[in-house]
Amino acid sequence: MVASPKNFPLLAELLAEQQRLDTPVARFSTAHDHGTALAPQLIPLTRPGPGEQYGFEVDLDSCTGCKACVSACHSLNGLDDDETWRDVGLLVSPNRAQPFTQTVTTACHHCADPACLNGCPVLAYEKDPVTGIVRHLDDQCIGCSYCVLKCPYDVPKFSARLGIVRKCDMCHSRLAVGEAPACAQACPTQAITIVNVSVTQPTKLRAQPGFLPGAPDPDYTQPTTRYVSRRALPQNLVAADATQLRVQPAHWPLVVMLTLLPAAVGLQLAALPVLRLSTFHPQLLAVAAALGALGLAASVFHLGQPRRAWRIFLGWRKSWLSREAMLFGAWIPLTALAALAPQFVQLSTFNVQLLVTAAAALGCLGLVCSAMIYIDTRRQLWRAAQTFPRFLGTAMTVALAFAAPFAAVAVLAVMLAVESRTFFGRATPARLQRGPLARAALTRDVFGMIALIALAVAPAWLALIPLIAGELTERYLFFRAVDAPKMPGLPAA
């Protein structure tokens, strides 16, 4: 006999039962509190003394790569769904006779000389004077992501949801009450501990010199994490993801800004008395100021928290980004003033020229700061020999396009030649430009060639079109093809 599925009293009952949860008071009564600190054996008994700070110590012999540290940090710190502050990678030996692999857990190294902190334009990083923990001030951050570019270990992570960067704070509030950080608590083999490290001595792997094979050079930021091993690690260990190509984000607002600002400065330079273009300089200056303003406006779209951006001058002592912002912040009104003032007030030619020259100086200094922002990240593609020619070259080509087109051709040709040096060899930018970015690289060269010809044969205003297009493509490549150092990762991750 088949029961009729219609009018199923059991179904309603079971559906209701499925949604019923036992409330804590109803059933679960494991409300006892141990009240004791968690895993105190994993942290130092004393606060750091003079010349010391807290650092992670990772026992490489104990790490099995289980990644519980990553998950525990994620869960106990309540991070966003896809947010992780710790990572696990792999070192491999290329030696065939002696196969060897080593998993490596890594988080913020709370560096003695933190690049993130040094680069931050709004002082959103602080290094605790006692513990040495590098903390990020979430409510201060403007989301410019410069620290992401500055940190050679790929530690700060941008959160699209919040529009700011966040990173590991070594669970400073847990440490303050004698509780081990989440990652240390969670390691099944106790491979992660907190130790007092001396920051006066360079960091050393006990068995061999250096910080960690396959990791970026520690000289830059003085990371305080100690990777220790009782075994002598094989020489020449490489990161498992060392040869993996990672195309970097384009940062479109920055591409636009870094094309428009040099072009604007170039136009403004064209108004300089030395270039003898004084017959139409007010319009030129007005266009320069407008382009510059457009460029700065574009950069605002790069910020996750633009409403906090007014604090951008705070980091002027150390941050090239602060300096750039301040200089261009002054350059635009000054250039506009030089363009407009003669319309309304009687100014001597000398005074106008003085204004224009002062603005030009500011603009050039601004471009130097722009370049220094990238040079200061110590990335290979962004070295001075590549960055200065690009940013200053755009400005010079534009400046010369009106008065001395053949000089402009020469400058552009030099730029293209300089750029082409990054195209060959085994370096990451070269492999990226020949591989996944080959089409963009070709486009850049085609625009460059057209601009060369146009500069030689066409009116300057017309030649500017392929020139700017080429520069835009170049800035795009500049961001996408850059080598981004990081700690060893997993193959094919």
Added chain:
Amino acid sequence: MIPPLEELLHARTGPMTADMVLHPADFGLGHVPARLRPAATTSSICGFCSTGCSLKIHLNAAGEAINLSPDRDHPVNLGMACPKGWEALTPLAAPDRATTPLLRAGKSGALAPVSWERALAEFTARFKGIQRDHGPHSIAFLSTGQIAMEEMALLGALFKFGMGGLHCDSNTRQCMATSHVAYKQSLGFDAPPFTYADFEESDALIFIGANPCIAHPIMWQRVIMNRRSPEIVVVDPRLTETAQAATLHVALRPKSDLVFLYGLAHLLLDRGAVKKDFIAAHTSGFEAFAAFLADFTPSRVARETGVPEATLARLALIIATRERVSFWLTPIVHQSHEATRTAQAIINLALMTGHIGRPGTGANSITGQCNAMGSRLFGNATSLLGGHDFANPAHREKVARVLGLDAAVIPQKPSYAYDQILDAIDRGEIRGLWVIATSPAHSWINQTRAKEILAKLDFLVVQDMYATTDTARVADLVLPAAGWGEKEGVLINSERRLGVIRKVARAPGQALSDFAIFQLIAEAWGCGEMFRAWRTPEAAFQLLKEISRGQPCDFSGIRDYEHIAASGGIQWPLPETRIAETGNRKEPDQKPSGIRSPKSEIKERRLFSDGRFFHSDGRARFLYDAPRPIPEHPDAEFPFLLLTGRGSSAQWHTGSRTDKSAVLRKLAPTDLTVEIHPDDAERLALTAGDRVTIRSRRGEAVAIAVVTSTVQPGQVFLPMHFETVNRLTFAAFDPHSRQPSYKACAVALARVEP
């Protein structure tokens, strides 16, 4: 500076900062952000692997899970968990959860939501129709080691006793069937003898095809806690993470284990390192086994396995001289064309050297799935509920009596095994299939054929948390199931420990626990009366307790779920009589030495300390067979031997749950990778990161090359979690356990031109 200005310039506080500030969480949990402060906690056993870690679930005032952390008071995991455990709640919130039953309109239409009433009517009408036309045994089910013991038992009972079906199996066949058969034949019952404390109490741990660093990180934790300076021996063709941490790595040729193990036995016998009195008192069949071993001379073993004689001798010396030697094996051993004999060769080693029944010893099989052990006892497939025998009338009487059924409804024959069910579908003998919480279209060996076979069915029902699994996509009817965390029940871990899972989250939409779905189907089928006693999972547990009474797995001494939870899990056996005799709940049985805390006294329990095995004569058997060559050898066309295995601690099986966690996805390779030796890579002009096609006689897959000398020349390794891998594997089966041989087949590699 004036404070207000400093505050204005420097926002040290604010909503984003406050969001991350940690507060004391109470419940012994340390500190968590305010939004994650629990109102209460409860413990639940993890639903991924067979380690059986206890997770402390953090609940809000409404009793909903908001977070979790590993349980520090649990004797299994001692406050630790692997990434899957930490992320156990995340897959519940996945957007592709099945929330209503889905029915396919016609044979080629799309799956569309229908009511439960309609789904149940369809289920009964279609399956009954098939049975009417093709006989009662023309329907089958394939289930899992991932659901609760009560659910498995109700499913098996409903299908065989209520619906009149016969053929059913579970995906545990893919990992644990061998262990089940090997123990049953050798020791008289499917009884892994160990307790996890044995990891800590052993002088020599011999891992055969086991990579606990990756596959069972929390068990590896226990090895690390061993304070006896143990020898750690890893027998594995690859230099795995565990092999690198070992004191001795034996890199034998793939699937030459049996020759190797017999050779080891030969050498031990030769050196007089056997326990004659133990063998005489507690085993049978040794003389014949000893004679059989004569052929396995060290020189032959070296030749056939590639293991130098010196290495073999060193291992024999370790076994002969160390006081407590334990052998550990996993599905890697079990997935072989001669797996049962291989597992038994390991059991033989433990028996002949007397390394069993004492702390730190044993031939110990580590299972894969969280409830593989529950499935082995209560799956009702090859053996009748509770490890009983379908063919034994007394057993059928006993089970029928406990369940209040007529013994005539219990079939006398066991089921087809997984591969035989698929073959029967292929032949047209089985026309209707019900798949519960598994995905044969992904996981079954030689997947291309598995998909073709499923397409032949008249009616395919998939009961799963997700309507997006490879099998659900081709189903005719999808039943939405609640997942781990949304229901109650018992799981049994590798060391025979029963643990409770809790309902701490609401299932989405109309999803129901598997238990409730089985109840509904019983009702719709018209056999609801037979299962009235199975009101709730806990009521079912009481029935299963009774069924276990008198069996080696007797757990009639367990009161209820709370008894299990309060005891930190309970290992079987725990017969009621034992408690009655001592008058309290303390377990007076053997006390393991090296006790860590007074608490653990009753928390760790191992078998065979009295040397009595579960065969009727109390003796263990030596079982063996001549080794056979692997069924598919590399040749000129397919020159590489393909090995597969667990690739990452962050991935679980087919990834239907672990892929839902953004964190776990980050922790594992996003693309299939193939490990290849530098010599081979050079020959194929491959560099790391190149794309490679891997072809076998059955199919092909594309992977990214990882060049590493941790694999031997001529061999390549693929992690098993990617869907394409089982297009390649070869369908060879162990003749005793019908478990497939995932681990070795011949393939060819070629670089994909970019």
